[in-house]
Amino acid sequence: MAEGGVSKMAEGELLIKNGVVFDPINGVKGEKKEICIRDGKVVAELKSPNVKVIDAEGRVVMPGGVDIHSHIAGGKVNSGRLFRPEDGRKGVAVRTKVCRVQSGYSVPNTFATGYRYAKMGYTFVMEAAMPPLAARHTHEELVDIPILDNAALPLIDNNWMTMDYVKTGDTDLLAAYVAWIMKATKGFGVKIVNPGGTEAWGWGKNCGLTDAVPTFDVTPAEIIKGLAEANERFEMPHSIHVHTNMLGHPGNFEVTKATYDLVKGVKTAKDRQVIHTTHTQFHSYGGTNWGDFVSKADAISDYINQNEHATIDIGSVILGDTTTMTADGPMEYSLHQLTGRKWTNHDVELETGSGITPFLYSGKVSVHTIQWAIGQELALLVKDPWKVALTTDHPNAGPFIGYPILISMLMSKKRRDEAAEEMHSAIFKRAALPSIDREYDLNEIAIITRGMTAKALGLHEHGKGHLGVGADADVAIYDISPEERDAGKIQKAFLNTKYTIKGGEVVVKDGEVVATPAGKTYFVTPECDEGLTEEMLVKLKDKFEHYYSVNFNNYPVQDAYVPNPYEIKASWSG
Amino acid sequence: MGEVTDVVCSLCGCVCDDIVVEVEDNEVKKVKKGACAVGKSKLMGHGRIKSPAVRERKGEGESGELRECSYDEAIKKAAEILAAARRPLLYGWSSTVCEADKVGVELAEEIGAVIDNTASVCHGPSVLAIQDVGLPSCTLGEVKNRADLVIYWGANPAAAHANHMKRYSFISKGFWTAEGKKAKKLVVVDVRKTATAKMADVFLQIEQGKDYLVFSALRALLYGYEDVVPDEVGGVSKEELLEVVKMMKEAKFGMTFFGMGVTHTGGRHNNIVNAIQMTRAAHTHTKFSIMPMRGHYNVAGINQVCTWETGFPFAVDLSRGYPWYNPGELSATDLLIRRECDAALIIASDPGAHFPGESVRHLAKIPVIQIDPFPNPTTEFADVVIPAAVSGVEAEGNVYRMDNIPIRLRKLVETEYLADEEIVERILQEVRAIKEKEGKEGE
Structure with missing residues (x-):
């Protein structure tokens, strides 16, 4: 069903020998194994007598990391940069022969974003929220991020078209709209953020899961179910990707569980989850207010353990200052009211919105400490790592550059205990983390950072997240032996690879960026029935004629914005 | 066609x-x-720069004459000037497309220049205010569909943004505003009765430079501190202010657009901080947003590009090899007043007409490269003049509307003129060639 687009792969042959390979999609759990690479792909064997050889000398080798959810490009990311010069200054770095200038910590500039991810061994990142009307902006920045292959999820849930069709129950027409938006934005999958709540925020209000959205007379629950069904009308590589209602509110774990239940019976068009809920840490809260706030990671994990239709990413907290940003406008306003810090908001007509405010996670504050615990609890309490992805919802719970800290925490009970000792005592009373003994092994780390994420996004069918024959030659070689147990050494190794190889080309060596090839942008083209599309367009064109401030013909993202395309066609599955 | x-x-x-x-x-x-x-x-279309040209001077201090030449010669000369400069300034970037702006940042990195754009003499104060308190805003279509109260403060769209009210605000019709202006209220705040003010339901004619006080009074009233507001503030009576506050509270969706009447009067960025704080105060009663009336069609765009590539929106110094931002020190006018820069590339803007006299005097003394489709006062002293295609007529590319919505300009006709992007790219390549040669000779 899929055709790769034009891509620039390194020519020639490369052999990685003496590495201890963790390739969970192919069932390889720490085996000494050679990786043969030709013209940017993994191959069974090499032909040339004088290939380039990298001797991994017993180090850990994994497929390139795949981030399932990160805010790296587009309007709100850039608004975050613009209004936080104090964050910009934190990350400045001098240009080199191969690297452009760098700035920023929680909101790094485009160049730094590419370099820092690549240094951690990541080669694919999903931009998690693209407002359709501003999709050109997201793509302009994605093009400017070096090295990383990328994609973006258009926001489709607060759209008036979506709500109109959900109200009338026309799932096929809703599917036609989803298909059109996917093509018009060069998007990858259906993103849902506080469905209904962001539209209500147009009037300064918010919406609970079963409240009627003002004027539109549909509930968030109906929107989620409708979009889940519409998504499965096509062989979409990814499921609906949901930021559930009531993010960050004490007691919201019930909303999260109810959301999973909504779509439990939906039949998928591909062998994958029905729903992926993102930054689930922010949605696993118990209590009724910040005073009696407790972790409910156990309840959410139990649900995930007992059901097969849902996956999560954790959105785990990194202590320190960061910049929060989301299409969930009302939530950012609440946060701003809580802290009194600066606040930017940007509502987008007929579609979505966004809010941004800085935030400091402090280990001395009880609530933050419990939040810090919840993300890790989710990873540790969900038994099957194929249901969990490592994220910080960059930069919301902390910048992506903190991933190595989380990896070291998940791998070391000792490190978690040491950290807990330094933190607010609430962690021992209102969180479960100190009582959890489980430690991740490297195979499980490989699952939650590349195997699971590639599969949940359907990218394993397109050469991502594994090192089987035919896969993209995206490889990370970490400077540790598989026996390493020292949390500090693990953290250091996952921050700066010995080698990162992207499409067969060495892009990072000894923790330094040595080449900056352009990444590809992956997008999905759902193949929709023409009759349905025509019928849908009548309604859509009416919206443009009367309510949008941009003309219909100027709306779709032109090909010029995606110079390195990788198109995935998704056929109608009915 | x-x-x-x-x-x-x-x-x-x-x-x-x-x-x-x-x-x-x-x-x-x-x-x-x-x-x-x-x-x-x-x-x-109107009067264009006909040909690339370089200025020939017979002696020191002589104004000289522009001699028409080829693009190759002008670009080579431009590159020589920039490669030799110790403190180059690259300024403008607002009336061109983002594709050109991106190459501009790359050129600035290559030669260690200060890159600045017209925002620094326009809505720069607004940017500083946003960096202080943030900006609760929205797209123009939100205003069109929802706003039942529109405030223009220190802005006169009837003259400066002629389609603004019709397409996006007071006169437009949208989903909840199907009756157009009949169901909306317009408040105008200005120091004189402008054409826009004549359309207003309420016009507050404030005294020059008193914007800060009036914002403060409205804030106080919105927060319920009526007792601290005197009978008259900045030339406006308390009754008038109370009337406006009542309108703000009763609105379902209020919108303030502010112009350079607020950014360029006493108080400058502090005025905007206060305007944004007033918006927050109104937001405790109802939905309220605020937006700067950006002037050039892509001044928002160069702020965007400069921010995602360097981390900072304007006044960025790249001489250290990493981005350094300090408006007030590094904005173009400041650099020029201190006579710090020794060469300048001016693109898609006209500092010759718009900068303070002291800045222009220094600019006229140093080698200046101008890239523009049209002649303007800067042309009078430019040493290298490079004509460009008109973006949106002869060249396509991305621009950002005042509400930061990206839209692609279309190309309507063919031209012999080079597009800005290509001109800057060719200068960059020439600079690299010069540096490479110098590097080799130095070895």
């Missing part, structure tokens, strides 16, 4: 995209629909 629809205007921050033109014999013959008078004039 005939009729072309959905043409995008490259004049002001409104970036109207519903224009219909008639193209014949590779010329825009007629603007049939959509554009305002000024936009129409831009689309139809």
